[in-house]
Amino acid sequence: MHKRFIPLDADERTTLQAGWHHHRQHQFRARCQGLLLSADGQSVPALMQVLHVSRMTVYAWFTRWETGGLAGRANAAGQGRPPVLTAAAEQRGQAAVRANRQPLKKVTATLRQELNKGFSPRMLKRFLKAVVGRGAGSATG
CATH class of the missing domain: 1.10.10 (Arc Repressor Mutant, subunit A)
Known part of the structure; x- marks a missing residue:
């Protein structure tokens, strides 16, 4: 062999x-x-x-x-799972957080409808912490 x-x-x-x-x-x-x-x-x-x-x-x-x-x-471009939430959703996320700071479930429901994508409140929280920053992410919950 x-x-x-x-x-x-x-x-x-x-x-x-x-x-x-x-x-x-x-x-x-x-x-x-x-x-x-x-x-x-x-x-x-x-x-x-x-x-x-x-x-x-x-x-x-x-x-x-x-x-x-x-x-x-290195991974070639396009490998791996594409993100459910992208940076393009950042402004919508900021607006939804400002309008509905608590509970995060309301923000999730609003964004699910606007973006026509399924995701959990936990995924949204991780996304907001990464993209929007600590201010909005920590205020959500």
């Missing part, structure tokens, strides 16, 4: 270790960790078990590293 490992030089290892420990995206960190473990002699089945991914995923990581280097580790 063909065994595949990724050789790394010292600079590549340092860069991947930084990505593994500090990058904001979980998928990027897992890819970095997988490459580091491969360079340390871990087999593909071992990587599959440790990182809870399929064989095809591990081989795709290897191929992307060989063809694209570190840039091949």
